[in-house]
Amino acid sequence: MLNNDIHSLIRQYKKYKKQRxxxxxxxxxxxxxxxxxxxxxxxxFQNSDTKERVEDIKPKVQETPPIxxxxxxxxxxxxxxxxxxxxxxxPKEEEKKSVKDENLQxxxxxxxxxKSYSSTISIASYYYSYREYENAIKWAIRASKINKNKDQPWxxxxxSKSALGNDIIAKKALxxxxxxNESTEAEILLKTLENNTTK
Amino acid sequence: MNQFLExxxxxxxDFDLEGYLDSFSFEHAKTELLRSLNSPDIPLIFLLGNPxxxxxxxxxxxxxxxxxIKIAKFISLPYFTEREFLENLVEIAGVQAINKRYDLEVLxxxxxxxxxxxxxxxxxxxxxxxxxxxxxLIRILSxxxxxxxxxxxxxxxxxxxLAKSHFKSRTNSVIYMEALKKEEIERYxxxxxxxxxxxxxxxxxxxxxxxxIYKISQGNFRLMKKLLSALFEIIDVAQQENxxxxxxxxxxxxxxxxxxxxxxxxx
Numbered sequence: 411m412l413n414n415d416i417h418s419l420i421r422q423y424k425k426y427k428k429q430r431x432x433x434x435x436x437x438x439x440x441x442x443x444x445x446x447x448x449x450x451x452x453x454x455f456q457n458s459d460t461k462e463r464v465e466d467i468k469p470k471v472q473e474t475p476p477i478x479x480x481x482x483x484x485x486x487x488x489x490x491x492x493x494x495x496x497x498x499x500x501p502k503e504e505e506k507k508s509v510k511d512e513n514l515q516x517x518x519x520x521x522x523x524x525k526s527y528s529s530t531i532s533i534a535s536y537y538y539s540y541r542e543y544e545n546a547i548k549w550a551i552r553a554s555k556i557n558k559n560k561d562q563p564w565x566x567x568x569x570s571k572s573a574l575g576n577d578i579i580a581k582k583a584l585x586x587x588x589x590x591n592e593s594t595e596a597e598i599l600l601k602t603l604e605n606n607t608t609k
Numbered sequence: 610m611n612q613f614l615e616x617x618x619x620x621x622x623d624f625d626l627e628g629y630l631d632s633f634s635f636e637h638a639k640t641e642l643l644r645s646l647n648s649p650d651i652p653l654i655f656l657l658g659n660p661x662x663x664x665x666x667x668x669x670x671x672x673x674x675x676x677x678i679k680i681a682k683f684i685s686l687p688y689f690t691e692r693e694f695l696e697n698l699v700e701i702a703g704v705q706a707i708n709k710r711y712d713l714e715v716l717x718x719x720x721x722x723x724x725x726x727x728x729x730x731x732x733x734x735x736x737x738x739x740x741x742x743x744x745x746l747i748r749i750l751s752x753x754x755x756x757x758x759x760x761x762x763x764x765x766x767x768x769x770x771l772a773k774s775h776f777k778s779r780t781n782s783v784i785y786m787e788a789l790k791k792e793e794i795e796r797y798x799x800x801x802x803x804x805x806x807x808x809x810x811x812x813x814x815x816x817x818x819x820x821x822i823y824k825i826s827q828g829n830f831r832l833m834k835k836l837l838s839a840l841f842e843i844i845d846v847a848q849q850e851n852x853x854x855x856x857x858x859x860x861x862x863x864x865x866x867x868x869x870x871x872x873x874x875x876x
Binding site: 419559 | 827839842843846847850852855861864865868869870871873875876
């Protein structure tokens with residue numbers, strides 16, 4: 411005997427199909443967002459690098475300033491200059507933060523709509539990419555609760571634990587996962603952690 | 610009878626040995642089990658596997674088809690008191706339960722005197738449910754070589770028990786049952802349906818359907834049978850209600866079957 415009436419099964423099937431469509435859109439968003447975030451982060455770092463380099467050169471040109479009596483004034487000018495530079499930096503950091511927050515908000519709002527594996531793991535990966543390991547751990551645990559067989563939550567969990575300096579827990583987590591599942595990625599990560607320990 | 614209804618009955622979760630599954634895991638476990646059961650040196654055999662991998666089915670197979678094995682008792686669920694257990698065993702030895710006296714030593718001695726060493730086997734399914742006292746009794750009886758024990762239990766629990774020091778060093782045999790492979794699932798479905806001349810249904814399955822069944826059941830024998838049973842019932846009901854879209858084997862009906870047996874959770 412079926413546990414459900416056929417019409418109820420058809421309804422549930424249609425609902426499930428819809429959910430799957432949402433999930434795949436969520437995955438797509440995550441896949442689109444992640445590279446953008448990575449590229450944006452890379453560019454921001456690169457810009458600040460070039461700026462620093464230009465600034466490094468500038469003083470060299472000014473390194474041989476005409477010796478004037480205005481030494482004190484000069485120092486003051488430098489302070490003012492530094493302040494200006496710092497103020498110029500601030501908006502960029504804020505901008506970076508706002509991009510990050512915006513993306514995170516999107517992922518979180520998608521998660522509140524659909525508490526699926528894909529939405530949860532996207533948030534975990536996102537936090538991990540921003541080196542927010544505590545949050546990455548929190549979300550990886552959530553993701554693993556939704557789908558116990560996926561290796562990605564365990565891998566993010568282990569990587570984050572390792573990044574926080576807790577290699578023992580990281581290895582234990584991977585060993586636990588590999589007891590019940592197969593995953594080349596998890597195996598490689600475990601071997602890497604083991605090699606790191608023996609070194 | 611409608612052919613889908615007939616197909617549904619073929620995949621009921623029972624111990625119909627006609628539909629024996631000749632998978633690698635089954636065959637390997639069966640051969641190892643028979644070897645251990647026939648060996649005069651192995652008093653304790655552990656059959657380990659995840660729930661639904663076919664341990665109970667294999668035990669039934671041994672009980673019904675392995676004629677050379679003398680089975681004193683087949684316990685499907687080990688809910689018994691030590692007293693009941695021992696009294697039952699003594700009766701097997703042909704003694705009238707010694708006035709129902711519960712004296713462990715006397716009972717043991719009677720059994721040892723009456724029976725040839727390891728002549729009889731006691732099969733216990735779901736042995737992870739045995740409590741510490743029961744397990745200790747089994748250990749003593751097998752140590753004294755009064756009975757051979759075949760204990761089937763979940764893999765995790767089996768590992769815990771085997772890790773205990775008093776089981777570690779003992780002469781025992783540990784046999785594992787693994788998940789089915791995709792090809793084995795396909796062969797099982799085909800053979801089972803063809804045994805009832807349901808070739809129409811066999812040809813209705815394509816490789817993506819088999820993939821779906823394999824993935825969703827994760828090679829689990831019991832889940833695979835439940836899924837197929839639900840699938841055929843859905844199709845049968847859909848045909849009766851003239852729901853043409855759901856009257857065939859396809860992703861929709863397979864998904865509905867998976868929802869029905871709880872493999873897919875729709876919130």
